[in-house]
Amino acid sequence: MLTIIQAAGWPIWPLILCSIVALALVIERFVSLRTIKIAPPRLLDEVLTVSRNSLPSPDVVGKLAKSSVLGQVLASGVQAVMTEPRIGEPALRTVFESTGRAAVHRLERYLNTLGTIAAAAPLLGLLGTVIGMIEIFGSQSPTGGNPEQLAHGISIALYNTAFGLIIAIPALMFYRYFRGRVDEYAIEFEQAAERLVPHLLRFSLLRTQPNATVKAPE
Structure with a gap:
């Protein structure tokens, strides 16, 4: 590997840096975007069950907000009803919607960087190719060519092109x-919020209409 890096010349170093950053981002996103951390499958049903007859306590809502990203979205609605009983x-x-947009924005963290690497890696490889071609043309002279410089120019051109594609293709796929x-x-x-909105509005209607009764959701 060290021999290949030496043969590829200095243009290979930006590509190596891109490969390290891309690998770190892929690992980080795999860890951060796990279902258990973002949207546990039974979380919405548990919230509906806990709040079947009354709104949960602030401590329970706080634990819900800390449990996952979906928990933060659901907890924001519950807190809104608790804070403003007459909310419409x-x-x-x-x-x-505002909480969901903020949550999605956080989930998209680093994705632009990964996409940029996928787009820039082939261009960096092309830059190495151009530099290699300059080396090749520079090895030619009216009195004869320099075989060593010619071989070095070919190595720079080919290795950088290959490295650029090797980095760009997986980065684009993971992006x-x-x-x-x-x-x-x-x-x-969005679907969880749609299910929870009418459920929470029952408590808002109950508080604005004291004689209303709470019906358990079907």
Whole structure:
């Protein structure tokens, strides 16, 4: 490997840096975007069960917000009803939407960097190719060529092109994969909020209409 790096010349070092950063981002995103940390499968059902007859206590809501990203979104709606008993449906939906957008933004962290590496790596490889071609042309002279300089120029051109593609292809694949995961989570947040909105509005209606009765959700 050291021999290949030496043969590829100095243009290979930016590509090596990109490969290290891309690998670190892929590992970090795999760890951070796990389902158990973002949207546990049974979390919404547990929230509906706990709040079937009354709103949960602030301690329970705080634990819900710390449990996962979906928990933060659901807890924001519960806290909104607890803070403003007469809250209406539009205002409650606005709370869910703003919290959901912020959550999705956090899930997209580092994805732009990974996408930039996927786009820039081939260009860096092309830069190495151009530098290698300059070396090749520089090895030629009217009195004869320099075989050593010619071979070095070919090595720079080929190795940098190959390294650029080797880095760009996996980076692009992982970028698309993580982008799809974030989109799936965003849909889950939206669907969970849609189910929780009418459930929470029962308590708002109950407080604004003292004679109303609370019906258990089907």
